Structures are given as C-alpha cells and as structure tokens.
Amino acid sequence: MGIEVSNVTVRFGGITALSEVSVSLSPGQIVAVIGANGSGKSTLFNSITGLVSVASGSIRIDDDEVIRIPPHRRIAGGLARTFQTPRFDPRITVEKAVLCGFYPVARSGFVRSLLHTPGSAREERTIRRECDGILALFKLDKLRSVPMGELPMGQVRLVEVARSVANKPKYLLLDEPAAGLTRVEQELLSAEIRNLVARGVGVLLVEHNFNLVQQLSEHVVVLDRGSILFTGAPAELAGNRAFVDAYLGT
Numbered sequence: 635m636g637i638e639v640s641n642v643t644v645r646f647g648g649i650t651a652l653s654e655v656s657v658s659l660s661p662g663q664i665v666a667v668i669g670a671n672g673s674g675k676s677t678l679f680n681s682i683t684g685l686v687s688v689a690s691g692s693i694r695i696d697d698d699e700v701i702r703i704p705p706h707r708r709i710a711g712g713l714a715r716t717f718q719t720p721r722f723d724p725r726i727t728v729e730k731a732v733l734c735g736f737y738p739v740a741r742s743g744f745v746r747s748l749l750h751t752p753g754s755a756r757e758e759r760t761i762r763r764e765c766d767g768i769l770a771l772f773k774l775d776k777l778r779s780v781p782m783g784e785l786p787m788g789q790v791r792l793v794e795v796a797r798s799v800a801n802k803p804k805y806l807l808l809d810e811p812a813a814g815l816t817r818v819e820q821e822l823l824s825a826e827i828r829n830l831v832a833r834g835v836g837v838l839l840v841e842h843n844f845n846l847v848q849q850l851s852e853h854v855v856v857l858d859r860g861s862i863l864f865t866g867a868p869a870e871l872a873g874n875r876a877f878v879d880a881y882l883g884t
C-alpha cells in the first residue's frame with residue numbers, strides 16, 4: 635500500500651526537472667517536500683498525477699504501476715491534489731467550487747439526475763449535506779455564496795483544499811497550501827491535515843514554511859535542482875548547517 639516513486643526522471647527539452655527521484659508515502663503518513671524554486675517539487679506532483687510524462691522510472695500507487703494510466707483514472711483511483719496556483723472561474727461561488735470536488739464520485743449520479751431516475755434526488759441531497767460539512771470544517775460556510783474572484787488568496791487556497799478532500803481521497807498532494815494564509819487559517823489547515831491523516835489519508839506536502847513542516851511531518855525530502863539532497867526527519871535537518879544556510883536564510 636502507498637505511493638512508491640522509484641528513480642523517476644522527467645525532462646523538459648534540455649532541462650532535467652527530476653533526476654532519479656525516489657519518494658514513498660504510506661497511508662496515514664505526511665511526507666514533506668521542500669527545496670528552492672525550480673527544484674522540481676511541482677514536477678514531482680505532476681508526475682504522480684500524470685500531468686507530465688516520465689522519461690524513466692516507476693510510479694506505483696497501491697502496488698499498481700500508473701505510469702501509463704491517464705490522470706482522470708488516477709484521480710478516480712483515490713488521488714487528489716491542489717495546485718500551487720489555484721485556478722477557479724472567478725464567477726463561481728465558494729459552494730460551487732467545493733461541489734466540483736464531488737464530480738468524480740458523482741458522475742453516475744449526474745447522469746442519472748439528467749434522466750430524472752429515482753435515487754438521483756437522494757444522491758444530490760447526500761452530496762449537498764457532505765458539502766455543507768466540508769464548508770463548515772474549513773469555516774467557509776458564511777462565504778458559500780461569495781464568488782471566488784472576490785476572495786483573498788489565503789481563502790482561495792482553503793477552498794482548493796476543501797474541494798480536494800470532497801472526494802475522500804486516499805492520497806492527497808498539497809502544493810504550497812499555506813502560502814498567503816493568515817496564522818489562524820494556517821492552524822485550521824494543519825488541524826484538518828492532521829484529521830485526514832488520522833483517518834488514514836497519506837499526504838504529500840510541498841511547503842516552504844519549515845515550522846509547519848516540523849509540526850506536521852515525520853519525514854522530509856529535500857530536492858535540489860531535480861535531485862534528492864536529503865531524506866529523513868525534519869529535526870535532523872534543522873541541525874544541518876548547510877541546509878539552514880541554504881533554506882532558512884539564517
């Protein structure tokens with residue numbers, strides 16, 4: 635069980651964005667990925683979700699090789715992610731944005747609801763109720779009718795995380811989810827990440843805030859220009875002079 639990235643190399647023309655990278659993530663575990671801009675963190679996520687093609691290596695999710703599996707099937711299989719730069723239609727409301735996260739499970743329900751067959755209304759009600767629960771969890775219930783274009787970036791990120799958990803993923807990939815969040819929003823986010831993990835979700839977390847990384851994860855991977863520089867406990871890293879100089883700017 636888990637996600638097993640083994641010796642993955644990704645190239646964009648002459649650039650080697652990832653070079654022989656191996657990372658593993660178990661259910662109920664948080665692994666943090668850190669590294670300077672351009673070190674390959676988002677590319678690692680894109681290779682796991684299938685948005686970039688991999689030159690060599692293997693990616694297994696729950697023991698299945700997924701290299702040749704298209705992104706939508708990986709998502710249907712229990713993978714969810716957020717993007718470093720969330721993109722939403724600015725006109726849709728917070729509630730609609732979160733409802734979108736239910737589509738992969740609701741597809742048959744949507745087809746049925748178009749055909750007005752019995753069962754669809756009940757499914758619709760269940761989804762609405764679960765959506766209300768998620769909005770409440772992220773303290774977004776009062777903002778449900780606000781268009782996405784009117785939210786500050788911190789709340790846009792929270793909506794994205796809320797949308798990504800709607801489909802009850804087994805594995806969640808969060809790309810810099812805390813960027814632009816207030817301290818209160820950050821605490822809300824880390825509490826929710828801990829809840830998910832306690833329920834057995836595996837979380838891969840790209841995060842610049844080393845305090846948050848230390849709080850949340852027992853295992854950290856440092857990427858440097860596409861290669862793994864370090865892998866181990868965050869505490870080990872905090873005592874590493876070269877790392878502190880390079881990443882924490884002290």
Ligand code: ADP
Nearest residue numbers: 646649651669670671672673674675676677678
């Ligand atoms: P990070 O998320 O760590 O900032 P990225 O994974 O976004 O880094 O980028 C790693 C390297 O790959 C960078 O040099 C970046 O310019 C390049 N890169 C990423 N995505 C693409 C792409 N779709 N096409 C071309 N180059 C890319």
Ligand code: MG
Nearest residue numbers: 675676677718
């Ligand atoms: Mg990135």
